[in-house]
Amino acid sequence: MAAPIFEAALAGLLHDIGLVALRAGVAPPQPWGEAQREEFGQAHALLSAAACSHLPAQWQPVLAEAAHHHRPRTRLARLVAISEALATGEPEVDEDGGPSHLLSIFSRVAIPGQGAAPEGLYLPLLPLALQKEALFPSRASPPGDGRAGHAALWQGLQDRLAGLQRAYAAPGADGAAYLGNLLHLLRQYTGCVPAGADVSLYDHSRITAALAVCLSGCSDTELQALAQRPAESDVPVALVVVGDISGVQDFIYTITPRGAASALRGRSLYLQLLSDAVASYVLARLGLPPTNLIYSSGGRFCLLVPPAAAAELAELRRYVSRVLLAHHAGALYMALGHASLPASSFYQGRFAGPWAEVNAALRRSKDRRFSELGAELHQLLFVPWRDQGNEERECQVCHLEHPRCRQEGELRKCPACRALEELGEALRQARYLCLDEVAPSFQGGEPAGTPQEVLAAFGMRARLLDELPPPAGPDVERRHVLALDDEAARLLEPAPRCVVGRRFLVNVTPVGPHGVGRTGDLAGASQGVKRLGVLRLDVDNLGAAFSAGLGARASLSRVAALSQAIDQYFEGWVEVLAREYNPSDSPHRAYSIYSGGDDLFFVGSWDAMAGLARRINADFAEYTGYHPGLHLSGGLVLVTERYPLYQAARDAGQAEEEAKLLPGKNAFCFLGQTLPWPTLERAADLTGRLRELLKAGKVSRGLLRLLITTQAAYEEARLRTLREGGGHTLTGQPQGYYGPWVPRAQYMLARMAELHRSAAREIGELQELLREDDYRAVAWVGLAARWAELLTREDSGREEKGA
Ligand SMILES: [Zn+2]
Numbered sequence: 001m002a003a004p005i006f007e008a009a010l011a012g013l014l015h016d017i018g019l020v021a022l023r024a025g026v027a028p029p030q031p032w033g034e035a036q037r038e039e040f041g042q043a044h045a046l047l048s049a050a051a052c053s054h055l056p057a058q059w060q061p062v063l064a065e066a067a068h069h070h071r072p073r074t075r076l077a078r079l080v081a082i083s084e085a086l087a088t089g090e091p092e093v094d095e096d097g098g099p100s101h102l103l104s105i106f107s108r109v110a111i112p113g114q115g116a117a118p119e120g121l122y123l124p125l126l127p128l129a130l131q132k133e134a135l136f137p138s139r140a141s142p143p144g145d146g147r148a149g150h151a152a153l154w155q156g157l158q159d160r161l162a163g164l165q166r167a168y169a170a171p172g173a174d175g176a177a178y179l180g181n182l183l184h185l186l187r188q189y190t191g192c193v194p195a196g197a198d199v200s201l202y203d204h205s206r207i208t209a210a211l212a213v214c215l216s217g218c219s220d221t222e223l224q225a226l227a228q229r230p231a232e233s234d235v236p237v238a239l240v241v242v243g244d245i246s247g248v249q250d251f252i253y254t255i256t257p258r259g260a261a262s263a264l265r266g267r268s269l270y271l272q273l274l275s276d277a278v279a280s281y282v283l284a285r286l287g288l289p290p291t292n293l294i295y296s297s298g299g300r301f302c303l304l305v306p307p308a309a310a311a312e313l314a315e316l317r318r319y320v321s322r323v324l325l326a327h328h329a330g331a332l333y334m335a336l337g338h339a340s341l342p343a344s345s346f347y348q349g350r351f352a353g354p355w356a357e358v359n360a361a362l363r364r365s366k367d368r369r370f371s372e373l374g375a376e377l378h379q380l381l382f383v384p385w386r387d388q389g390n391e392e393r394e395c396q397v398c399h400l401e402h403p404r405c406r407q408e409g410e411l412r413k414c415p416a417c418r419a420l421e422e423l424g425e426a427l428r429q430a431r432y433l434c435l436d437e438v439a440p441s442f443q444g445g446e447p448a449g450t451p452q453e454v455l456a457a458f459g460m461r462a463r464l465l466d467e468l469p470p471p472a473g474p475d476v477e478r479r480h481v482l483a484l485d486d487e488a489a490r491l492l493e494p495a496p497r498c499v500v501g502r503r504f505l506v507n508v509t510p511v512g513p514h515g516v517g518r519t520g521d522l523a524g525a526s527q528g529v530k531r532l533g534v535l536r537l538d539v540d541n542l543g544a545a546f547s548a549g550l551g552a553r554a555s556l557s558r559v560a561a562l563s564q565a566i567d568q569y570f571e572g573w574v575e576v577l578a579r580e581y582n583p584s585d586s587p588h589r590a591y592s593i594y595s596g597g598d599d600l601f602f603v604g605s606w607d608a609m610a611g612l613a614r615r616i617n618a619d620f621a622e623y624t625g626y627h628p629g630l631h632l633s634g635g636l637v638l639v640t641e642r643y644p645l646y647q648a649a650r651d652a653g654q655a656e657e658e659a660k661l662l663p664g665k666n667a668f669c670f671l672g673q674t675l676p677w678p679t680l681e682r683a684a685d686l687t688g689r690l691r692e693l694l695k696a697g698k699v700s701r702g703l704l705r706l707l708i709t710t711q712a713a714y715e716e717a718r719l720r721t722l723r724e725g726g727g728h729t730l731t732g733q734p735q736g737y738y739g740p741w742v743p744r745a746q747y748m749l750a751r752m753a754e755l756h757r758s759a760a761r762e763i764g765e766l767q768e769l770l771r772e773d774d775y776r777a778v779a780w781v782g783l784a785a786r787w788a789e790l791l792t793r794e795d796s797g798r799e800e801k802g803a
């Protein structure tokens with residue numbers, strides 16, 4: 001990386017670090033007076049200058065210059081000033097009088113037609129950790145002056161900076177690794193510190209840094225011109241580049257081995273690593289630092305690159321396609337789109353324009369997959385060793401031919417499918433993800449599409465480890481050691497050429513009575529009927545939230561904040577919730593296949609998966625401040641352990657789609673029925689009461705059967721009306737469905753109440769419930785009865801397919 005680029009990145013990242021010290025009540029090295037105002041403009045800048053002492057000696061002058069960004073006299077200070085102005089998108093912010101707590105991005109998102117954003121949600125002033133106190137916003141108002149919180153954060157920052165100072169003291173130390181380490185620690189300690197009302201110091205700093213890098217090639221005259229009236233300037237400042245993997249669904253689910261949960265896990269992890277690798281490859285090829293990666297999650301990444309990089313991007317895009325085509329025979333494609341960001345697009349929500357443009361470019365790219373390869377495409381598509389129709393060489397998992405296919409168990413598998421399964425297996429015990437930056441290598445011949453080969457083509461070597469790796473060899477340019485749990489993170493030490501940090505990754509796997517757990521154990525650990533539950537959930541309306549939810553406040557930092565907030569929930573908090581189903585002293589009941597971006601996929605004991613879905617939904621509501629437009633929809637299907645998992649995953653996906661058909665979404669499809677979440681909660685509550693009644697011997701199973709047949713009759717009437725074109729009353733209200741089953745059910749319940757005197761009150765309540773909502777309550781009352789029936793049924797789990 002060229003020196004001016006490194007300096008721009010470092011200056012951008014740390015220019016406002018003094019803000020934490022200021023809010024912590026740290027006294028400046030010299031009293032604040034007229035001379036200081038003249039030199040620094042604002043008090044936090046003076047404290048940023050003082051923070052120089054925490055940096056390795058060779059880089060202290062960079063921060064000393066950057067600290068003058070409110071009174072710029074040097075080129076670097078001017079570069080930071082203009083980059084900061086663009087990142088903020090407002091003329092000049094008086095940060096010294098700024099807010100004490102960060103407003104949650106969820107308080108800024110209002111999806112058109114979906115109600116107002118929840119007001120006054122503030123994030124706690126705590127270092128990032130997988131704890132509710134640190135992750136969840138609250139409405140505590142007024143939140144106080146935040147001095148104690150900032151003081152603790154400032155102490156943490158200083159300690160960590162001191163460690164880095166020692167590791168990078170040598171002249172010629174690796175600047176890119178230092179920046180990578182800084183990014184991790186700024187995320188941890190300044191992600192909750194407000195730079196503006198709703199923009200964290202972490203986002204503000206890294207976006208300032210990314211823009212400073214993009215502008216670092218400008219001449220002094222160009223910079224001065226840009227500083228004049230940026231809000232009216234059409235001068236291109238950067239390109240926003242988005243990469244998005246397509247073919248994911250088929251890649252994960254078009255595989256056929258039975259019960260291969262680890263294969264699905266391996267494939268999901270590989271896709272995330274692939275997205276990370278391509279992002280880091282593009283940055284490395286353009287000579288850009290890690291500050292210019294805005295986010296990478298859920299198989300999608302976003303970068304900021306200098307405007308002049310457009311031509312080179314086209315060449316990089318061809319390379320990425322060539323590698324993926326050779327290795328995956330067209331099954332996976334990385335769409336890459338970009339849009340130019342003129343200076344004016346950083347103001348008044350105009351960012352929405354380029355953002356829509358980049359998404360349109362992605363759609364075009366996906367519609368014409370691999371078209372960027374032109375004439376080369378035909379050459380690459382015909383692969384003699386792959387297209388021989390030789391059955392002996394056909395992988396029975398992915399159906400591609402490969403000369404190195406090998407029989408493994410009852411299936412013949414290609415090297416890629418074997419390696420992907422191993423990756424999923426290795427993840428089970430993993431505590432660290434070790435990513436090495438190496439020289440990219442891409443050979444023709446017989447590319448097998450193993451994760452190792454493909455990642456190597458993008459200059460990455462990935463390994464999952466259960467303990468810290470030894471120092472990297474000379475072939476490794478830079479190593480990233482990412483701790484996968486908080487405990488493992490405590491053992492990390494910064495080292496030269498080594499980036500250390502925490503990575504959230506939902507890694508919940510069962511350990512059965514005989515060691516490694518299997519899906520059969522999960523089904524066996526169910527209550528009642530022995531079934532596997534397959535759960536999929538995702539966020540509703542997220543596309544609209546990004547494209548229109550921020551309105552006039554749309555900016556890159558807010559888009560990044562929204563993406564991180566959602567990702568943090570799925571990559572982080574979901575793990576905490578899922579772990580509760582695998583306590584150390586009883587059978588494990590949950591298994592994560594994937595959770596990140598805005599969706600998740602779990603398998604486990606079916607009743608545990610129903611509980612987990614409800615927990616995830618309830619906490620997501622709390623996490624978003626009960627946002628009226630941001631909620632979840634999902635589906636849960638029950639299958640026997642021998643039912644093919646990839647098929648079950650598709651069934652669960654279909655159930656999720658069903659749930660999204662409900663007007664307003666925000667629903668869950670379970671046991672073949674879609675209910676809004678609040679109704680599901682009522683059903684769960686009734687299920688619990690029915691179960692208690694049965695357990696106490698107060699009623700017979702006949703009660704459950706009655707409720708189930710009543711619901712079946714109701715459902716039949718409903719479908720019949722729909723077929724005949726009805727379903728609504730003359731006033732447009734959804735119709736109730738009255739039939740002979742109504743008096744019959746009431747009569748039967750009355751008789752049961754007489755028969756089971758001790759349950760007379762509860763049965764009376766059921767009669768009331770059934771009448772509710774013009775008898776439409778029958779739908780969920782019946783679901784509760786089926787739920788209770790499954791929970792209490794004795795079962796050996798030997799049937800072919802579940803409910
Ligand atoms: Zn294969």
